[in-house]
Amino acid sequence: DQQVKQNSPSLSVQEGRISILNCDYTNSMFDYFLWYKKYPAEGPTFLISISSIKDKNEDGRFTVFLNKSAKHLSLHIVPSQPGDSAVYFCAASLDSWGKLQFGAGTQVVVTP
């Protein structure tokens, strides 16, 4: 039973516009959330994270928002660039060992 869900398998956005990726989780014990980005034929790379004690974390063009009451987080990419075209995975952790539960991923395509 997947505890982290990304319900949108794909997202198409124009270059320069905002990309919003959504992620829902069911386990209220998760205390740390991460986003990974994956290009074809490469392993996922870490993008941004947020602790459950915060509701927002920003890093350049990337901002993650956490709504604990709704068990929902989102990743905003502003402005979107062609190099952002990739699969984005949401992940959640509930222990200090760093074991992660991943969502199914969202394929983002940024068009010129």
Add this chain to the structure above:
Amino acid sequence: DVKVTQSSRYLVKRTGEKVFLECVQDMDHENMFWYRQDPGLGLRLIYFSYDVKMKEKGDIPEGYSVSREKKERFSLILESASTNQTSMYLCASSSVGFGTSGRNEQFFGPGTRLTVL
């Protein structure tokens, strides 16, 4: 430049064969992980290791075993490969404790695409 390497990018095996997938990291990380990635399911944890000779089952350990004889190397073993083990296998490593980004993120290898016929 930090690196996690996996022994093969593509592998084709027959049903019933014993399969070894090797992973090496050069970051002196304590933790190492094996995942499989399948369409619509994301990445699922098979096994992880937090120290040499230590291992813990992940979410889907059935049909797999692991070995960690040296800190830098973590092997995934399919004792008797089956067609439902056809998948992309990803190895990752991380350090313990907290880094500048908070809980230490995992660094992934490029993956091994395994096909079992």
